[in-house]
């Protein structure tokens with residue numbers, strides 16, 4: 372199998388999933404140049420993300436691995452693991468996100484759940500895989516704390532206000548057994564923050580502090 376793999380990569384050299392240049396030996400998924408730029412999210416955009424939650428949910432800290440503004444390649448990247456079912460890439464991205472978090476303030480990791488039928492159709496929940504990679508990188512437990520109550524209509528055609536209304540009461544607690552104090556809630560991409568606000572409000576019922584980690588902030592522009 373190993374021989375076959377190196378044979379295949381000799382004919383079809385693997386490319387960086389971010390900038391597309393050919394990978395050299397030792398590089399996995401991404402080239403070194405891309406890897407060192409992960410986590411370099413400008414403070415002004417981090418502030419913009421905090422503002423999404425003001426007055427809506429108490430969010431302690433926000434961690435973001437990539438910036439959409441600088442990396443137009445990221446669109447491809449997210450698409451690759453979401454729709455082309457690259458689960459190993461999703462886990463690896465979780466590890467990259469783990470590298471951004473220097474001093475974890477939380478003691479458990481959880482993720483935004485997918486509706487069961489949607490998850491069955493896709494075969495996995497990408498937020499859960501990212502959380503799994505993060506848990507591995509930080510040596511922390513990953514728990515499934517939330518579930519979706521019913522299928523939400525797609526958010527993509529909705530305005531900001533409608534998105535928040537649409538997400539209300541869409542999540543509930545899966546388990547009340549909890550000995551943790553502070554949860555890191557993981558999702559793939561932040562757009563308006565509506566989904567994360569809805570989840571954070573439910574987690575507050577467990578008397579948990581909530582921080583957020585996402586691969587990227589897209590915003591609505």
Ligand SMILES: [Zn+2]
Nearest residue numbers: 387390402405
């Ligand atoms: Zn690259």
